[in-house]
Amino acid sequence: xxxxxxxxxxxxxxxxxxxxxxxxxxxxxxxxxxxxxxxxxxxxxxxxxxxxxxxxxxxxxxxxxxxxxxxxxxxxxxxxxxxxxxxxxxxxxxxxxxxxxxxxxxxxxxxxxxxxxxxxxxxxxxxxxxxxxxxxxxxxxxxxxxxxxxxxxxxxxxxxxxxxxxxxxxxxxxxxxxxxxxxxxxxxxxxxxxxxxxxxxxxxxxxxxxxxxxxxxxxxxxxxxxxxxxxxxxxxxxxxxxxxxxxxxxxxxxxxxxxxxxxxxxxxxxxxxxxxxxxxxxxxxxxxxxxxxxxxxxxxxxxxxxxxxxxxxxxxxxxxxxxxxxxxxxxxxxxxxxxxxxxxxxxxxxxxxxxxxxxxxxxxxxxxx
Amino acid sequence: xxxxxxxxxxxxxxxxxxxxxxxxxxxxxxxxxxxxxxxxxxxxxxxxxxxxxxxxxxxxxxxxxxxxxxxxxxxxxxxxxxxxxxxxxxxxxxxxxxxxxxxxxxxxxxxxxxxxxxxxxxxxxxxxxxxxxxxxxxxxxxxxxxxxxxxxxxxxxxxxxxxxxxxxxxxxxxxxxxxxxxxxxxxxxxxxxxxxxxxxxxxxxxxxxxxxxxxxxxxxxxxxxxxxxxxxxxxxxxxxxxxxxxxxxxxxxxxxxxxxxxxxxxxxxxxxxxxxxxxxxxxxxxxxxxxxxxxxxxxxxxxxxxxxxxxxxxxxxxxxxxxx
Numbered sequence: 001x002x003x004x005x006x007x008x009x010x011x012x013x014x015x016x017x018x019x020x021x022x023x024x025x026x027x028x029x030x031x032x033x034x035x036x037x038x039x040x041x042x043x044x045x046x047x048x049x050x051x052x053x054x055x056x057x058x059x060x061x062x063x064x065x066x067x068x069x070x071x072x073x074x075x076x077x078x079x080x081x082x083x084x085x086x087x088x089x090x091x092x093x094x095x096x097x098x099x100x101x102x103x104x105x106x107x108x109x110x111x112x113x114x115x116x117x118x119x120x121x122x123x124x125x126x127x128x129x130x131x132x133x134x135x136x137x138x139x140x141x142x143x144x145x146x147x148x149x150x151x152x153x154x155x156x157x158x159x160x161x162x163x164x165x166x167x168x169x170x171x172x173x174x175x176x177x178x179x180x181x182x183x184x185x186x187x188x189x190x191x192x193x194x195x196x197x198x199x200x201x202x203x204x205x206x207x208x209x210x211x212x213x214x215x216x217x218x219x220x221x222x223x224x225x226x227x228x229x230x231x232x233x234x235x236x237x238x239x240x241x242x243x244x245x246x247x248x249x250x251x252x253x254x255x256x257x258x259x260x261x262x263x264x265x266x267x268x269x270x271x272x273x274x275x276x277x278x279x280x281x282x283x284x285x286x287x288x289x290x291x292x293x294x295x296x297x298x299x300x301x302x303x304x305x306x307x308x309x310x311x312x313x314x315x316x317x318x319x320x321x322x323x324x325x326x327x328x329x330x331x332x333x334x335x336x337x338x339x340x341x342x343x344x345x346x347x348x349x350x351x352x353x354x355x356x357x358x359x360x361x362x363x364x365x366x367x368x369x
Numbered sequence: 370x371x372x373x374x375x376x377x378x379x380x381x382x383x384x385x386x387x388x389x390x391x392x393x394x395x396x397x398x399x400x401x402x403x404x405x406x407x408x409x410x411x412x413x414x415x416x417x418x419x420x421x422x423x424x425x426x427x428x429x430x431x432x433x434x435x436x437x438x439x440x441x442x443x444x445x446x447x448x449x450x451x452x453x454x455x456x457x458x459x460x461x462x463x464x465x466x467x468x469x470x471x472x473x474x475x476x477x478x479x480x481x482x483x484x485x486x487x488x489x490x491x492x493x494x495x496x497x498x499x500x501x502x503x504x505x506x507x508x509x510x511x512x513x514x515x516x517x518x519x520x521x522x523x524x525x526x527x528x529x530x531x532x533x534x535x536x537x538x539x540x541x542x543x544x545x546x547x548x549x550x551x552x553x554x555x556x557x558x559x560x561x562x563x564x565x566x567x568x569x570x571x572x573x574x575x576x577x578x579x580x581x582x583x584x585x586x587x588x589x590x591x592x593x594x595x596x597x598x599x600x601x602x603x604x605x606x607x608x609x610x611x612x613x614x615x616x617x618x619x620x621x622x623x624x625x626x627x628x629x630x631x632x633x634x635x636x637x638x639x640x641x642x643x644x645x646x647x648x649x650x651x652x653x654x655x656x657x658x659x660x661x662x663x664x665x666x667x668x669x670x671x672x673x674x675x676x677x678x679x680x681x682x683x684x685x686x687x688x689x690x691x692x693x
Contacts, residue, residue, distance in 0.1 A: 004508075008417060011410045014384035020510045031505065037441050037513040039499065040381055041480035043488050045471040050668040052589050056628070060468045063385020063536065081590065111391060111412055125414040131401060143395060150394035161623025164388055164536045168623045171590050176624040
């Protein structure tokens with residue numbers, strides 16, 4: 001007897017979905033179907049609309065990633081009108097996109113995907129959500145996370161009008177310049193002191209480029225996320241970022257293993273045993289990353305490490321070669337044979353020297369509860 | 370007795386209304402202290418069977434966003450209606466039909482064909498369209514039916530209140546939930562936002578002339594406009610005078626005109642017709658030919674005036690003469 005399992009609706013993601021799994025007589029997955037019981041037809045009803053409406057129309061495809069659609073449509077308008085936006089407009093669009101990326105990752109980690117990691121896949125379904133995450137990490141950390149995301153949403157509201165749906169995209173640029181007050185308010189929101197958005201002139205907004213790089217790196221290593229919330233143990237400085245990163249990777253692998261086991265034991269085996277089959281005959285495995293992925297990651301981690309001020313570190317950060325070694329790669333041939341930075345190391349090499357005096361601690365939790 | 374139960378559901382929607390709930394930020398903690406959320410697919414793992422298990426009327430309020438286009442959406446909306454004391458249409462799509470309602474300008478098959486057969490990025494040599502039932506070598510799977518037209522929520526179920534906006538500002542959502550919990554109930558059918566037009570709170574209202582006179586409508590890329598002056602005074606179409614306020618003037622703050630996502634004012638039945646009649650009233654010309662010339666400078670008037678409200682309008686969409 002074959003068995004049919006239906007999961008409806010699939011949850012904690014933007015969009016509608018339904019999964020049908022069919023098991024064969026032996027209890028192995030014979031075929032699985034993923035369906036999206038939702039269709040709106042933007043492909044059709046965008047036809048006939050005024051082209052300048054596209055950035056604000058196509059973004060309604062997805063309310064979780066509207067900024068991506070907005071920017072894509074704005075760029076399409078640039079191409080349609082054959083205009084090249086001024087540098088300042090490009091940078092402001094980029095700033096908007098980076099702020100969006102940041103809050104979107106926070107949303108994913110805490111609200112959508114994160115509950116599987118923080119609360120755990122075995123937790124009761126009433127707890128596998130943001131409220132469960134807050135319950136697990138504590139209201140104080142929960143509030144800190146909520147506040148951080150909200151402030152970054154504020155960056156987007158400053159730039160584009162609405163924190164959710166930007167409306168500023170035009171062919172050849174954006175509708176609203178950043179005023180001096182806007183820059184001040186954005187600087188108060190983004191990582192204080194790390195990089196400052198300073199001026200706008202015909203060349204663009206200075207500071208934004210560095211901002212976008214470090215902002216995303218910070219984000220991904222979870223420097224702005226409390227380490228406990230990430231389940232990464234003690235450690236709250238940039239210097240421990242790589243250690244945390246590794247722990248995070250390991251944790252994801254562990255969870256993949258646990259999920260695979262759980263599905264096998266809790267779902268598949270139960271059905272099999274009930275139908276008189278031998279347990280554990282079905283195996284489940286997640287694809288592992290490729291060597292090329294690992295190489296990119298090693299380079300990225302190395303760059304990340306060189307981008308931070310080791311003076312603030314409590315522990316010695318790794319050199320790029322050490323990082324490469326961790327991922328099974330030989331030393332980098334040229335240029336980057338850095339010394340292991342010590343507590344006395346001079347200025348970090350990627351920052352402007354004059355900027356350093358003004359720099360403060362990044363706004364990460366210093367002494368996590 | 371436990372905390373009052375709240376359900377959130379999405380129909381034909383983008384997820385923006387859900388995000389606007391997440392954007393309550395710290396206030397969401399206040400809300401969840403007061404209520405128990407029993408269904409919220411974007412953020413919680415409850416399934417349809419969990420809703421079915423709740424006794425009728427067991428949910429205090431369901432906030433339903435999105436328009437109704439699929440059979441499943443109609444089914445769950447009806448289920449939530451049965452289980453809930455109050456149903457709130459959450460956001461422009463549930464309130465008026467929304468942007469997704471623009472699909473009513475086209476026949477169902479044209480919409481499906483465009484996406485599944487014609488777009489340059491699709492390869493579908495056999496011309497397969499979504500089917501309600503598929504039999505793959507004895508394995509039967511079902512897919513919700515795709516309705517002929519998009520409907521607003523109150524065209525499918527009885528709705529008690531409306532939270533307008535695309536997206537609705539978080540403060541309106543919070544106020545709606547709190548006033549329900551505290552029993553401060555406005556009359557049924559109330560749109561929970563301002564009653565006055567957007568113009569009343571517009572930061573540029575000082576520059577709005579007493580009598581707007583337009584000789585030519587300009588598209589946003591045809592002109593450089595003064596960011597401190599009334600859009601209409603500069604020939605750019607802004608629906609502020611005929612659109613309900615309460616949005617926080619988000620578009621105006623970003624130096625873009627109002628597109629009407631909050632819907633029309635209280636007594637207006639058809640937002641698009643009202644917008645058209647308003648614009649007609651500010652055209653500064655006497656000669657009929659000249660008037661139609663000026664009016665012709667509005668690109669896609671139907672799409673502009675009915676951007677958020679086509680399904681709830683009088684026409685409801687393009688009339689399909691062949692079908693009738």
